[in-house]
Amino acid sequence: MFNLRLQYKLWWIGLLGIALSNIVYLTGNFIGWFVTLGFFLFIPGYLLLRLITKEIRSRWEIASFSLGLSILILMLGGLTLNSFHALGLQRPLTTWNIFMTLDAITMILLLLNRDA
Numbered sequence: 001m002f003n004l005r006l007q008y009k010l011w012w013i014g015l016l017g018i019a020l021s022n023i024v025y026l027t028g029n030f031i032g033w034f035v036t037l038g039f040f041l042f043i044p045g046y047l048l049l050r051l052i053t054k055e056i057r058s059r060w061e062i063a064s065f066s067l068g069l070s071i072l073i074l075m076l077g078g079l080t081l082n083s084f085h086a087l088g089l090q091r092p093l094t095t096w097n098i099f100m101t102l103d104a105i106t107m108i109l110l111l112l113n114r115d116a
Helices: 002-027 032-052 059-087 095-114
Strands: none
Touching: 002 032, 002 095, 032 059, 032 095, 059 095
16 A cells, blocks of 8 residues: 555656656746756656665665666767757757657656556
């Protein structure tokens, strides 16, 4: 019962975080960009960490692994996005394209964690 409740909360908190980061990005609020940066520096890595393992002991391990995996996701997402230049996409590494890629990756990770 507890695990089901945690998954339900994780799903809605993730969706709320994506919506909040999109609103902050589209309004151009400078202070809110730190919220968006914090969201994308920890949440995608945390979602990937939950898919990889369930046996993390401390909160510091969760925070450090989440940060490291999020940076890895950012790097691989940027590399993949940059390869679209060969397919004809001009200037693939604009802020808008990177933001849409991060949204898509986070949504996919949320969907994969819904059943995990």
